[in-house]
Amino acid sequence: MPSSNSSIVQQPVRTVFFISDGTGITAETLGHSVLAQFGVQFNEVRLPFVDTLEKVHDAVRRIDDAFEKDGTRPIVFSTLVKTEFAGALQSSKGMQMDLIKTFVDPLEHELGIEPAHAIGRSHNIANSIEYENRIEAINFSLAHDDGQSHKNLESADVILVGVSRSGKTPTSLYLAMQYGIKAANYPLIPEDFERGKMPSVLAPFKEKIFGLSISPERLAQVRNERRPGSRYAALDNCRYEVSEAEKMMRTEGIHWMSSTAKSIEEIAVMILQEMKLAKRSY
Amino acid sequence: MPSSNSSIVQQPVRTVFFISDGTGITAETLGHSVLAQFGVQFNEVRLPFVDTLEKVHDAVRRIDDAFEKDGTRPIVFSTLVKTEFAGALQSSKGMQMDLIKTFVDPLEHELGIEPAHAIGRSHNIANSIEYENRIEAINFSLAHDDGQSHKNLESADVILVGVSRSGKTPTSLYLAMQYGIKAANYPLIPEDFERGKMPSVLAPFKEKIFGLSISPERLAQVRNERRPGSRYAALDNCRYEVSEAEKMMRTEGIHWMSSTAKSIEEIAVMILQEMKLAKRSY
The missing domain is CATH 3.40.50 (Rossmann fold)
Known part of the structure; x- marks a missing residue:
């Protein structure tokens, strides 16, 4: 929805997706920090637990549908740790903000360690x-x-x-x-x-x-x-x-x-x- | 500290900084998600409320000290929304992961809106x-x-x-x-x-x-x-x-x-x- 802030020109509708193989809390937390700098409202869609290729394809469809409907490119904040899933998401028409790839790739180089690309490591695991x-x-x-x-x-x-x-x-x-x-x-x-x-x-x-x-x-x-x-x-x-x-x-x-x-x-x-x-x- | 995971070669000590002009929760949340992929332990330092140039300079000193002490480049996850502060942090010897600049710059281009670079927008403000x-x-x-x-x-x-x-x-x-x-x-x-x-x-x-x-x-x-x-x-x-x-x-x-x-x-x-x-x- 357009912002009611009168100092800002009326903005077209923009949909933001938060897509994760886990809870999506990381994608949402960072996404909100970044988006807050622009002072406009976004139409937010959360897709947590996207942990199969089928669910990734469904996410791609939803992004492309939003693009059709809004007439603007959706913004996609994603944390999909599996390379295959992250790659499949790239085929959507959204603007990709891949939080994992963006930082994991340079760190792999710096640390000289291969990343696990394993799901569900970011939160406390029960029993620990x-x-x-x-x-x-x-x-x-x-x-x-x-x-x-x-x-x-x-x-x-x-x-x-x-x-x-x-x-x-x-x-x-x-x-x-x-x-x-x-x-x-x-x-x-x-x-x-x-x-x-x-x-x-x-x-x-x-x-x-x-x-x-x-x-x-x-x-x-x-x-x-x-x-x-x-x-x-x-x-x-x-x-x-x-x-x-x-x-x-x-x-x-x-x-x-x-x-x-x-x-x-x-x-x-x-x-x-x-x-x-x-x-x-x- | 090196990981006790026997499948991984003993790693040198690495210090990770989470630096923010606010609580640092965003930097820590994303940083943990990314670092969790590498299965090693890091020596973590949190520097919240870095909201003056003096505090940024102090952070730079601490990063450079860690570099001297560890003999490895510290990793720095930062959310400093003011361009001046983010720029000053760049002068450290750490590996910079500037979470704001990385995503705000391309979004500025996409949205055609100038970002506010205003501190403290990411959490609920009391009274709202x-x-x-x-x-x-x-x-x-x-x-x-x-x-x-x-x-x-x-x-x-x-x-x-x-x-x-x-x-x-x-x-x-x-x-x-x-x-x-x-x-x-x-x-x-x-x-x-x-x-x-x-x-x-x-x-x-x-x-x-x-x-x-x-x-x-x-x-x-x-x-x-x-x-x-x-x-x-x-x-x-x-x-x-x-x-x-x-x-x-x-x-x-x-x-x-x-x-x-x-x-x-x-x-x-x-x-x-x-x-x-x-x-x-x-």
């Missing part, structure tokens, strides 16, 4: 140690969400603290899911501010604590979606909680950052960096 | 509708994990069912986190098998149900890690539960698959495909 770590981290993070459990806090890799709705839960789950990091999280609540101290159960783990803050305006907006018109969501209350929480983080000398206007991915990677945490799994 | 959908989906999936709540099941996009430890929780969270899909999940328990019916609360939502199964051997292994030597984890009990669950899924005529030896990503994408669910967010 990395996979087990990841599942364990997800279970840990779920069990230690919102201060639910104080058990085994010593095995946490990081403990996120912050006022309610500052982004602790999605960040903890993302750290576990993507990186195999055991991330507990604890809310900072008015009782903590009155005492002027972090929850005492966290005292032995100070070096693992990372604080998330948020702008009071954004916090009020988020809380109002959950409990409209409540004291909890009132801007003056949000201002008080955020100011007290930040004061506490400074006093205790812990690492912290604001989650306002950051994506979950950005917050997670910043925490990895600040806390010098090695990822446990891809 | 997609971002809100994603957070809402995570909250929904958490609230509806393991049959915890029957409320608002009508707004679920998918309801996963399966025996305890068949992979429902990580899959639900991944669907929410990555795709903004509201995924509830319900355990199938011995009481359900005795009645020979799905939990009655799910009856109105049959078209949203997707089943996960698992091999009894794998299930026993997973359950034994959690409750060693228990009846719950015994192989004959796992065989009974899996057989009853699969029988029920067939009788009810719902879509289902085995999660054995599949990654969370693979299971999630297969569910999207089978249930014809459009992703709600990147």
Whole structure:
């Protein structure tokens, strides 16, 4: 579809294909990064698990059909590791962005190793140690969400603290899911501010604590979606909680950052960096 | 480090850099897919948020230091959207895999649009509708994990069912986190098998149900890690539960698959495909 951005001339319809012998997550991730630079919308088609020659031929037909229909050349981001499949895809009328061939060929030359051209190597395989770590981290993070459990806090890799709705839960789950990091999280609540101290159960783990803050305006907006018109969501209350929480983080000398206007991915990677945490799994 | 794979000649140490002006997730994702084809281990260095010329120069120094130390050319996967930064990185002694330039330049020609070369476009920005959908989906999936709540099941996009430890929780969270899909999940328990019916609360939502199964051997292994030597984890009990669950899924005529030896990503994408669910967010 054409973009609604008025600074850009109306564009013809363009279809983008993400074609993979696996999940297609790699093709989509890179494709989105590249396409985002052009500020127009594309008609997206995902074709995962294209792992037989028959499915490749079907993909070629769909690309050629889109070419007929749109009157513009479809753009094809593909990760087909088998040379035979990648070659068959080339027969389509699309503009080919072969992510594997583009980088594997020069690397083969540089490394002097023949590539395996084997499917399904890019994600954790179930049963591997990395996979087990990841599942364990997800279970840990779920069990230690919102201060639910104080058990085994010593095995946490990081403990996120912050006022309610500052982004602790999605960040903890993302750290576990993507990186195999055991991330507990604890809310900072008015009782903590009155005492002027972090929850005492966290005292032995100070070096693992990372604080998330948020702008009071954004916090009020988020809380109002959950409990409209409540004291909890009132801007003056949000201002008080955020100011007290930040004061506490400074006093205790812990690492912290604001989650306002950051994506979950950005917050997670910043925490990895600040806390010098090695990822446990891809 | 050299690979322990005996079929491969001992390789010299190679350092791989993932350099980005953002989180580096795109560079890492594609880099891993490509490197996985070579079956050797690399010494990995991540440099996210390289968003000033000073940081680019620091990255160049680190690449050149690795070259000195290893005696082999480092491999550099980079996503620096600013032409000035990408250009400055080229002065290093590394082997450059510039993921942006490689694909943006030909696309510029094809689309006839000038790329923005703007940082931070590849992930959801907080405040956007997609971002809100994603957070809402995570909250929904958490609230509806393991049959915890029957409320608002009508707004679920998918309801996963399966025996305890068949992979429902990580899959639900991944669907929410990555795709903004509201995924509830319900355990199938011995009481359900005795009645020979799905939990009655799910009856109105049959078209949203997707089943996960698992091999009894794998299930026993997973359950034994959690409750060693228990009846719950015994192989004959796992065989009974899996057989009853699969029988029920067939009788009810719902879509289902085995999660054995599949990654969370693979299971999630297969569910999207089978249930014809459009992703709600990147």
